[in-house]
Amino acid sequence: MTVTSIHPRPEPDEVARVTSTAAELLEVLWGRASTAPASASQLRVLLILEHNEGINLRTLADLLASTPPSTSRLCDRLQAAGFVEREVSREDRREVRLYLSSRGRAFLADLRDRREATLRGVLEKMPAGARNALLTGLEAFCAVAAEQLNGHEDEPGSRTA
Structure with a gap:
């Protein structure tokens, strides 16, 4: 795609189309930059936990638009990889809180560095x-x-606007 002119008042439909194309190209570029040991779904979990430290499984499932059993399996794999830590809630011992581990933080930082280098x-x-x-x-x-x-x-x- 070549940009040849600046549109003084671009229509939202055109901007949405070009933005969608850019997002698709970003996915391809990021895929090339990634040696990620995590699937796209697992990466989503890591990003959510990064911004929502200590959320419970049900809240995470809601944010993923998933079921608690599926979300729990995702977290099981991430915990086994050392990216996620689980902690029993102090308020309700039946509730488990989810945290991004230091290894998970390092993984996201490295992934972002590689993605940014590709974008640069x-x-x-x-x-x-x-x-x-x-x-x-x-x-x-x-x-x-x-x-x-x-x-x-x-x-x-x-x-x-």
């Missing part, structure tokens, strides 16, 4: 103005997406 190889070939526009757009995208993921907006697309 692409970004270095882009004109500075295009990199700046991409950075500005991605910062705005991340802010709105984070608001929606955190439940601060009721309807997707309800934000006005």
Whole structure:
């Protein structure tokens, strides 16, 4: 895909199409950068635990849109790999809290370093103005997406520019 011009007021449908294509290309690039011993589902668990330290299995299952038994099996494999630690809750001994281990944190840090190095190889070939526009757009995208993921907006697309 070649960018040949700047659109003064791009339509959301066109931006969504190009963003989707970019996400697909990111997946391919990240796949090349990854020697991950974790599946995509397991990686999702690690990322969720990184941002939600000490959540219980049911909450994790809800965030994954999965069942507690399936989520428990995912966590079993991650615990066996040394990426996740389980701890009995002090408030309710029937509840198990989930934590990212130091090995899990190191794995995510290494994965991010490799992914960023791969992205740098692409970004270095882009004109500075295009990199700046991409950075500005991605910062705005991340802010709105984070608001929606955190439940601060009721309807997707309800934000006005």
